[in-house]
Amino acid sequence: MKRALLLISTALAVLVSAGCATLDAKQREWIFQPSDRSWGGASSTEGMQDVWIAFDSDSTGKAEKLHGLWLPHERADAPVMLYLHGARWNVSGSSGRIRRMQELGFSVLAIDYRGFGQSSAGLPSEATAAEDARAAWGWLAQQQPGKPRYIFGHSLGGAIAIDLARQVDDEQGTMVEGTFTSIADVVSTFKWGWLPVSGLITQRFESVRKVSQIGSPLLVVHGSEDRLILPALGRKLYEAAQEPKRFVLVEGGSHHSTNSVGQPLYREAVESLFRLSPLATGTGATTAALPR
Structure with a gap:
């Protein structure tokens, strides 16, 4: 994502002369970097079930589908979580974080936005990603009725998570990690960030x-060694939120390692902020499948 945003800060002024449509499309390519590939260092998705979410898109006027991975907790009464990944890699690349969220006591549904993985083709945008998140949120409610639902987003997925959380009124809590205040603020932290490209x-x-x-309660987590999205942006985002909220700075955590390095801090914060019982933070998965 850093390379992509650096390109934005140096090339926007050139692209604007080519027309607004080209400018918008290039930004979408640079920010999302949609891919059907998984991060090479990702752990196995063994035990995770493929699910498919079909919906009619207001953005495209077509029938669309999302591919997701479902990792249930061993406890039948476990709360459920919608996991929203960041840029560049498909949902399989988040398998390590998905498992760690399950270890904290959640059954987890992680989705690919359109343009990623096996979801419908197309260049994603801020609007279509928001629509995808809403479709997955509604689908999860239908499949797991009566279960408390939470939202988690990493990096770019954190921005999508915040947008979803402010639109719905049936979430019990939101967690974001390594995320930012705005794309313009991220661009301003780079070498050429002084260029007047925000507009x-x-x-x-x-x-x-x-x-x-x-x-609902908001947990903002950031790694102290995150060089892509600076911790100051996470702190600024936290300060703009309402109570109840909590900011956790994971010492030594990078943009990619904070979730693993900070797992004990995550556990304590989840239990205290969201008032989840420590008994719900076991490990293991069940073989029960969701209906399609």
């Missing part, structure tokens, strides 16, 4: 404006 950014992901509209 040309179409995919803005202005989480700092949206986060105060979340009515």
Whole structure:
């Protein structure tokens, strides 16, 4: 994502002369970097079940489908989580984080946005990713009725998570990791961030404006060694949110390792902020499948 955002800060002024449609499409390519590939260092998805979410898209006017991975907890009464991944890799690349969320006591549904993995083809945008998250949220409610539902987002997925949380009123809590206040703020932290390109950014992901509209508890986690999304942006996002909220800085955590390095801190924060019973934080998976 860093290389992509650096390109934005140096090339926006050139692209604007080619027209707004080209400018918007290039930003979508750079920010999402949609792929059907998994990160090479990802753990196995063994034990995770493939699920498919079909819906009619207002954005495209077509029938679309999302591919997801479902990892149930061994406890039948476990809360459920919608996992929203970041840029570049498909959902399989998040298998390690998905398992760690299960270890904290959640049954986890992780999805690919359109343009990623086996989901419908197409260049994703801020609007279509938001629509995908809403479709997955509704589908999860249908498949797991009566279960408390939580939202988790990493990096770019954190911005999508915040947008979802401020739109729905049936989430019990939201967690974001290694995320930011806005794309414009991220670009401003780079070498060429002094260039006056903010007004040309179409995919803005202005989480700092949206986060105060979340009515449920919010956990903001950041790694102290995150060089892609600086911890100061995570702190600024946290400060803009309403109570109840909590900010956790994981010492030594990078943009990619914070979730594993900070697992004990995650556990304590989840139990205290969301008032989840420590008894719900066991490990293991069941073989029961979701209906398709």
